[in-house]
Amino acid sequence: MNYTFPQDMVTRKQWICWRMELSKDGKDSKVPYSPVTGKKASTTNPKDWSAFDLAASAKEQYQYNGLGFVFVKDGGLVGVDIDHCRGKNTGELNDTAMAILERFPSYTEISPSETGLHIFYKGEMPAKGNKNTKTGVEMYAHSRYFTMTGNKLPGTPEYISDDSGALAWIHDSFIKNKKSGNSKKNLKNEKYIPLTDDEILDKASSAENHEDFNNLWDGNWQGSYPSQSEADLALCCKLAFWSGKNKEQMDRLFRKSALYRSKWDKVHHSSGATYGEETLNKAVDATEAVYNPGGAIPIFEHDGHYYRSKAEKVYPITNFVLKPVEMIVAEDETQLTADLVTVRGETYRLTFMSSDFANKQKFKNTLNKRTIALSYTGSDGDLELLKAYISELDWPTKTGVKAMGIYRHNGSVVFVTTDVAVDASGKAVSDIIQLEKYHSIESLIHNAAPLTKDHLQELGEHIMSYNEPAKTVPILAWMAGCFVKTHLREKSVKFPHLMLIGEAGSGKSNTLERIILPVFSRSKILAAGQTTAFTLMKDAASSNTIPMALDEFKPSKTDKYRLDALLNHFRNSYDVQEGIRGRADQSIVSYELLAPLVVAGEEAADEAAIRERSIELLFSKKDLKTGEHRMTFGWLCANTELLSGLGRSLL
Numbered sequence: 001m002n003y004t005f006p007q008d009m010v011t012r013k014q015w016i017c018w019r020m021e022l023s024k025d026g027k028d029s030k031v032p033y034s035p036v037t038g039k040k041a042s043t044t045n046p047k048d049w050s051a052f053d054l055a056a057s058a059k060e061q062y063q064y065n066g067l068g069f070v071f072v073k074d075g076g077l078v079g080v081d082i083d084h085c086r087g088k089n090t091g092e093l094n095d096t097a098m099a100i101l102e103r104f105p106s107y108t109e110i111s112p113s114e115t116g117l118h119i120f121y122k123g124e125m126p127a128k129g130n131k132n133t134k135t136g137v138e139m140y141a142h143s144r145y146f147t148m149t150g151n152k153l154p155g156t157p158e159y160i161s162d163d164s165g166a167l168a169w170i171h172d173s174f175i176k177n178k179k180s181g182n183s184k185k186n187l188k189n190e191k192y193i194p195l196t197d198d199e200i201l202d203k204a205s206s207a208e209n210h211e212d213f214n215n216l217w218d219g220n221w222q223g224s225y226p227s228q229s230e231a232d233l234a235l236c237c238k239l240a241f242w243s244g245k246n247k248e249q250m251d252r253l254f255r256k257s258a259l260y261r262s263k264w265d266k267v268h269h270s271s272g273a274t275y276g277e278e279t280l281n282k283a284v285d286a287t288e289a290v291y292n293p294g295g296a297i298p299i300f301e302h303d304g305h306y307y308r309s310k311a312e313k314v315y316p317i318t319n320f321v322l323k324p325v326e327m328i329v330a331e332d333e334t335q336l337t338a339d340l341v342t343v344r345g346e347t348y349r350l351t352f353m354s355s356d357f358a359n360k361q362k363f364k365n366t367l368n369k370r371t372i373a374l375s376y377t378g379s380d381g382d383l384e385l386l387k388a389y390i391s392e393l394d395w396p397t398k399t400g401v402k403a404m405g406i407y408r409h410n411g412s413v414v415f416v417t418t419d420v421a422v423d424a425s426g427k428a429v430s431d432i433i434q435l436e437k438y439h440s441i442e443s444l445i446h447n448a449a450p451l452t453k454d455h456l457q458e459l460g461e462h463i464m465s466y467n468e469p470a471k472t473v474p475i476l477a478w479m480a481g482c483f484v485k486t487h488l489r490e491k492s493v494k495f496p497h498l499m500l501i502g503e504a505g506s507g508k509s510n511t512l513e514r515i516i517l518p519v520f521s522r523s524k525i526l527a528a529g530q531t532t533a534f535t536l537m538k539d540a541a542s543s544n545t546i547p548m549a550l551d552e553f554k555p556s557k558t559d560k561y562r563l564d565a566l567l568n569h570f571r572n573s574y575d576v577q578e579g580i581r582g583r584a585d586q587s588i589v590s591y592e593l594l595a596p597l598v599v600a601g602e603e604a605a606d607e608a609a610i611r612e613r614s615i616e617l618l619f620s621k622k623d624l625k626t627g628e629h630r631m632t633f634g635w636l637c638a639n640t641e642l643l644s645g646l647g648r649s650l651l
Helices: 052-061 095-103 166-175 197-204 210-217 228-243 247-254 275-286 360-367 380-391 453-463 469-482 485-490 508-519 533-541 560-574 608-612 627-638 640-650
Strands: 015-022 028-033 066-071 077-082 108-110 117-122 137-140 144-148 299-302 305-310 313-316 320-329 334-342 347-353 397-401 405-409 412-416 421-423 432-434 497-502 548-553 578-582 588-592 597-601 614-619
Touching (some): 028 066, 052 066, 066 077, 077 095, 077 166, 095 117, 095 166, 117 144, 137 166, 197 228, 197 247, 210 228, 228 247, 247 275, 299 380, 305 320, 347 360, 360 380, 469 485, 469 497, 469 640, 497 508, 497 560, 508 548, 508 597, 508 627, 533 560, 608 614, 627 640
Parallel strands (some): 320 397, 397 432, 497 597, 497 614, 548 597
Antiparallel strands (some): 015 066, 066 144, 108 117, 320 334, 334 347, 405 412, 412 421
16 A cells, blocks of 8 residues: 655654454454564554554555554654544534644544544644543644554645644643643533522432531531531532522521521621621632532532532532542553542542542442542442543643663653652653552662772672672673663563572572672562462562562472462563463453562472573582682671662663
């Protein structure tokens, strides 16, 4: 097939292929594939992308459904995606697409479904927000790809236009979140459908939180409020909600309540305002949302709750509101951290994965992991609406990775942990982080001080002589190799395991604990005979640089079930295969086995395939007989900060 894409795109090595596949929920999904490896592609890993010619050739050779173009940060190209804007049979465009193209024409393709458009501009994307589900407009500048059809929309240019205000206008007009941080401002201007006095009293006294209203209406404020003035304001706030902040109606209703007293009509302000007028004004200012059964927003925040408005019914679905802290977006899942503030003013910081919103039971389980103070009382359908509402809040966003370790990010090589990311100079990088869910292997290597020239020379004299060179040299080489393992993998070079084998008391475990692990600023060692397949997979998937360590490997004394799990892991992790684990709900979780592996034990694995995948070093008690070895080893044990400094310098 002959394509006529703009040269601004054809000359870039940002091309992939895609294939239509069924997702887990049975829906069609455009899955990206690498023209280089033939495996599923990442939109954040350039090694999965190729030049245009290679991608086009791979599409034809391997029968992919189409080509894709990946946007990269600071790449100077921005894509605008408009869903459901074109009649498939008529070709007619909706008002949104017409407005954009008439004002800022640029190279535009018809999407594979023939119902959407992809528009390309040269420029930079506005900082916050890239999607609006109501208008169907999305905007991307990095970490995403567009399916490319070559089916140019008739009447649009064959070139990509420079941004001459287009992106800012499109973003402001069709994408920008009109809500404030807690999505209330637009509710202030929501058109209100008025209720009669009797309807207000009927709805307020029968709502799910009716006890608060009824107690105030009947004058039973003692024990709940420090004074009647606070109770007066609380009742007026509730009347403001139900009346649409109609002060005349609020005043009329308040006078019918048991809280009404002569003070209501007394002048209480130098302006001449009465106590009642002052209280009504405060209530109106304090009330963000109003009841509106005919409104377009089915979820809203009021009085410390999220409410669901459904036909003529309104009911609370939470006893908290959510304040965004950060959103971390990874390839196939998203992590949300937020402060949940209860109606009592208590604040709980929780972290959610996107899968926690799959159904109300998962959501409630997440809420109640550490407290019983958080409550969700809505249905699964209500949760879907709440999820959409929460997604449109103002979230500070970062890129997420699963494994701690080394990554290419925005043109630099960075080291990423769950707490911080740093570049080669040690400078903090704020927009990438490890997902908390995958935090298993721990290391503080980024906090260690790099070695000075003198310290390196001093350490070198000792680290080469604590054992015979036949062991110290391979161990040093393997440790250094851990820091380039990700780069080797990009070149399809596999990385061997390190096996320390020898009799009890031969120094293998001490070498692991006192020499190797301090270089990586970690101390945790797993007992090989007590691990499970899940533990092995979880640790191996949590790091691509810092090694996982196993001790007490004794195949002859390990039960067959655990031994099979260990040997399978040794084989699979060498090939960087995925570990698979089933869940109780019949879903499947996969773990990419990335971490380097060091094993200490009294016996070697019998299987030749595993020994071929390893650097196997044999330890003996004879190695420890010389006084020089023992003295040097003692010096290293007393100077762990220099070993950590070596690791930081290698990093």
